Amino acid sequence: MMSDVFSVFVVVCISMQMVYADRSQFQSRILVWFLLTVSVSFHAANTVISSILLVASIPILAALGILTRAIAGRAAGSAAAIAMAVISEWAFGAVYRSDADIAQRSPPFLMARLIADGPGRDYLDAACPGGASPTLCRFKERPMAGEDEILWSEN
Structure with a gap:
């Protein structure tokens, strides 16, 4: 919702x-x-x-x-x-x-949706070698097929 x-x-x-x-x-x-x-x-x-x-x-x-x-x-x-x-x-x-071990106020729903749909994944592929988003780059190699997996995965 x-x-x-x-x-x-x-x-x-x-x-x-x-x-x-x-x-x-x-x-x-x-x-x-x-x-x-x-x-x-x-x-x-x-x-x-x-x-x-x-x-x-x-x-x-x-x-x-x-x-x-x-x-x-x-x-x-x-x-x-x-x-x-x-x-x-x-x-x-x-x-x-x-x-x-990451500061987070609320679940990042929009970020998860963008990564799951593709544009966010493209951003991570382009920006992470330069370290543009160190928080997200730590998780870049994890499977992120859907927003539920990104937000609530045990991994």
Whole structure:
């Protein structure tokens, strides 16, 4: 799945948490919170999008006459989801670094797709003798038939 699909979920979830929190059942709010957390964690751009939407929604709700206490509670829930996503990204990077000895914030989906489809492989063949990308060049000789093999292979 592409990050833009989850960006839409981020917009919907922030909107639901900030605007409709008082009209939602507890289970729905938990589900929306979880979906927001997962959607934000799928792409770094979603962290920025969700943060901007959260901050922008506060004065809008205040202008609509929503009580400050209610706005603060809704914003805290959304902020907690964003923070949880950022923490999970950090944890992924720490685990990946300990396993592969390479710093990585999130799985490099686009890079894996380019290598699997061919243009990335051509780039590695041309650039690695000159050392243009030392991180990728370390893995140049490994089989990279598909993006799943590149991202999740045990080798």
